Amino acid sequence: MNETKSNQNEEELHGSFRDKINTIGEDGKRAWVYPKRPKGKMYNYRWIVASILLTLLFAGPFIKYKGEPFMLFNIFERKFIIFGQLFWPQDFHLIVLAFITFIVFIILFTVIFGRIFCGWVCPQTIFMEFVFRQIEYLIEGDYHQQRKLARAPWNFDKIWRKSLKHLIFYAIAFLISNTFLAYLIGIDQLELLVKEGPQANIVSFVAIILFSGVFYFIFAFFREQVCLIACPYGRLQGVLLDSKSIVVAYDYKRGEPRGKHNPLENRPETGKGDCIDCKSCITICPTGIDIRNGTQLECINCTACIDACDSIMERVGLPKGLIRYDSEKGISERKKSIFNARTIAYSAVLTILLFVVGTMFTLRSDVETTILRVPGTLFQEYGPDEFSNVYKVQLVNKTRTDLPVELRLESSDGDIKIMGDPIVVKGGDIKEANFLVILKRNELKASNTPIVIGIYSGEKLISDYKTTFIGPNNLDK
Numbered sequence: 001m002n003e004t005k006s007n008q009n010e011e012e013l014h015g016s017f018r019d020k021i022n023t024i025g026e027d028g029k030r031a032w033v034y035p036k037r038p039k040g041k042m043y044n045y046r047w048i049v050a051s052i053l054l055t056l057l058f059a060g061p062f063i064k065y066k067g068e069p070f071m072l073f074n075i076f077e078r079k080f081i082i083f084g085q086l087f088w089p090q091d092f093h094l095i096v097l098a099f100i101t102f103i104v105f106i107i108l109f110t111v112i113f114g115r116i117f118c119g120w121v122c123p124q125t126i127f128m129e130f131v132f133r134q135i136e137y138l139i140e141g142d143y144h145q146q147r148k149l150a151r152a153p154w155n156f157d158k159i160w161r162k163s164l165k166h167l168i169f170y171a172i173a174f175l176i177s178n179t180f181l182a183y184l185i186g187i188d189q190l191e192l193l194v195k196e197g198p199q200a201n202i203v204s205f206v207a208i209i210l211f212s213g214v215f216y217f218i219f220a221f222f223r224e225q226v227c228l229i230a231c232p233y234g235r236l237q238g239v240l241l242d243s244k245s246i247v248v249a250y251d252y253k254r255g256e257p258r259g260k261h262n263p264l265e266n267r268p269e270t271g272k273g274d275c276i277d278c279k280s281c282i283t284i285c286p287t288g289i290d291i292r293n294g295t296q297l298e299c300i301n302c303t304a305c306i307d308a309c310d311s312i313m314e315r316v317g318l319p320k321g322l323i324r325y326d327s328e329k330g331i332s333e334r335k336k337s338i339f340n341a342r343t344i345a346y347s348a349v350l351t352i353l354l355f356v357v358g359t360m361f362t363l364r365s366d367v368e369t370t371i372l373r374v375p376g377t378l379f380q381e382y383g384p385d386e387f388s389n390v391y392k393v394q395l396v397n398k399t400r401t402d403l404p405v406e407l408r409l410e411s412s413d414g415d416i417k418i419m420g421d422p423i424v425v426k427g428g429d430i431k432e433a434n435f436l437v438i439l440k441r442n443e444l445k446a447s448n449t450p451i452v453i454g455i456y457s458g459e460k461l462i463s464d465y466k467t468t469f470i471g472p473n474n475l476d477k
Contacts, residue, residue, distance in 0.1 A: 021228060022288040022298060032150065033224055033288040034143040035133075036280075040307025049120055050130040058175075061182035061190070066400045068428065069186050076185070079428075085361075086398045086428050090368040094360055101353040106233070108346035110240045114247035114295075118233070119302035124218075124226050127176070129286060129302070132169060132219045139165045143283065166220060173215035177208050224287045228298055238297065242342070243328040248301045250281075250292045250323050251331050258292075261316050274318050281305035281323060291323055367403065367425065367462045368396040369455050374434065379470050385441045387471050390419075394432050395455075397425040403457045407435060410464060411452035414439040437469060444471040 025031040063070040065084035072081035080087040080095070087095065109117065118125060139161050140146045152158050182190045198205035218226060227234055241247065255275035259267070267274065275292065282290050284305060287298040291305045309323040329335055374390040382388040397403055405423040407416045415438045425431040437451065449469045455462045 023224065023228065031288070033286065034146045034150075035286045035288075035304070036143045036284040036308070037137050038284055038304040038307055040311060042303035042307050046120060046303065047130065050126045053121065053126055054130070058179055061179065061187040068400065071183060072186055073183050074185060086400070088368065088396050088398065088430075090370075090396055091364065091398075094357070094364065097353070097357045097360065101350065101357050104346065104350050104353060107236075107240060108343065108350055110237055111242070111245060111343050111346060114241060114245045115234075115237050115299065115301040116246075118227065118231075118300035119248075122300075124231070125300060125302065128219055128223060131172060133286075135168055135172075136165060139168075166216075169220045170212065170216045173219065174208070174212040176215050177212040180211075181208060224298075227287060227300055234297060234300075241295065243332075244330075244343075246325055246327055247295050248291065248299060248303060248306060248323065249295065249326045249328065249331055250275075251321070251326070252292070252294075253331055255292070255322050263316070274313070274322050276312065276316060278312050280308040280312050284308040295328070364398070365463050366397070366399050367405070367455060367457070368398065369463055369465050370394045371453060371465045371467050373467070373470070379472065382436075382438050386438055387441065387444065387469075388436045388438045389469050390434060390436060391467070392432060392434050393423075394430065395423065395425045396430050397427055400427040402426050405431075405462075406456045408454040408456055409437065409451065410454040411450070412439055412443045412469075414443060414451075416453070439469055439471070444469070447471055447473050 023031050023033060060071050061069065068084070068086075069081055070084050072079065074080065078089045080091075106117065136146070140149055149158055149161065178190065193201050193204055222230075255273040257271065257273055258275040258277040259270070259272035261276035261278075279290075281292065282288070284307075285291070286302060286304065287300060289296050289298045291299065303325075306323050306325075310320040313320050313322055371391055371393050374392050377390045379387045379389055393407065395405055403425050405425055407418070407423075409416055417436045417438065419434040419436065423431060423433050437453075439449070439451075443449070447470065449471060450466065451469050452464050452466050454464045
């Protein structure tokens with residue numbers, strides 16, 4: 001009777017994860033997660049990836065190409081530089097296509113490899129696990145010391161440790177905020193703001209302080225709740241994953257039934273699986289879950305449990321890989337097949353999008369031209385048998401060199417006269433000018449005559465622009 005009751009309690013305990021979030025206690029309050037400091041082969045690989053990404057992030061604003069930032073997302077002036085290439089609002093369709101391609105790639109990648117992006121590349125994970133938590137380990141110690149410090153009264157030791165930690169946390173958040181600001185306005189402009197001081201740029205200074213406060217709150221207090229509550233990608237994985245998706249998985253076929261380790265017994269003979277129920281996979285998890293319960297919303301595929309389990313298996317003389325990268329199908333059927341109809345379809349769509357985006361980026365013109373008739377103007381007589389229209393041209397130079405531009409009438413026998421100085425568009429700049437299109441009466445076939453204007457730099461045709469020429473209705477008179 002007692003054994004039956006014990007088994008029922010154990011089943012309820014193992015199934016309770018489906019009814020509540022692990023970071024919420026029985027009293028409804030936040031259950032703080034104190035993960036053990038990870039170590040192992042996978043963790044070392046993640047350190048390499050995190051180091052590369054952090055280096056690129058903080059060094060990015062200082063990298064320049066032909067005098068301009070290598071990466072710039074200036075939403076204030078609507079100027080973007082991506083990998084050294086200038087983009088303007090006129091290229092917004094390319095950005096949209098590139099964004100759609102990225103979303104499809106994320107979907108395809110998730111279908112095949114699960115939530116590996118979250119554990120290896122996501123900025124939230126990179127900053128939390130490899131920056132802020134490392135400082136926490138250094139100041140407060142490993143998870144045992146952190147728990148003990150949290151329960152301790154507010155004595156001198158606790159006050160100085162907590163104060164130092166949060167001071168460093170805010171300093172790093174301030175550095176991160178300024179780095180992101182450098183990507184928005186450029187490192188030169190940021191240096192100018194710093195030299196001028198807060199008094200000369202009070203609005204910008206207050207904004208950066210508040211923005212730093214948001215970063216500080218996320219990494220000092222909100223932490224794993226971003227992945228559990230706020231991140232939409234975590235919700236998407238529920239509809240994207242299938243039985244063939246590669247995830248961090250527990251091999252229940254090999255591990256169950258669990259039992260404590262006894263070096264004097266033969267586990268297969270006793271009917272025990274390889275899981276010795278040491279709970280190392282739980283104490284090391286940054287979101288506080290038990291991976292042995294299967295794929296869960298909270299799992300970010302960080303591989304910390306893989307390293308923890310492998311180290312235990314090595315110590316007790318059992319094969320590694322009880323927790324590993326695998327699929328549900330691979331564990332249940334011992335088959336590894338990641339390609340199915342859905343992944344093939346996503347791959348086809350992704351390939352087409354990559355080809356379309358690549359082609360459009362390749363064929364992108366150096367100068368974007370917009371020609372409009374000046375509002376409120378009609379045709380004017382220009383001599384005894386000629387008529388003129390006034391147009392405004394806007395030229396966006398997407399290169400870094402100054403371009404002299406000449407407008408030529410391609411479709412009709414007429415003339416174009418620039419109103420003002422010859423047009424020269426500076427590199428990475430926008431130029432506007434007014435000009436006259438002059439046509440003879442015999443060139444006008446109707447009150448609205450289609451014309452084509454060629455945009456030349458020297459003798460090179462950059463592009464052509466189609467518009468209409470307004471003439472009188474009584475052309476026969």
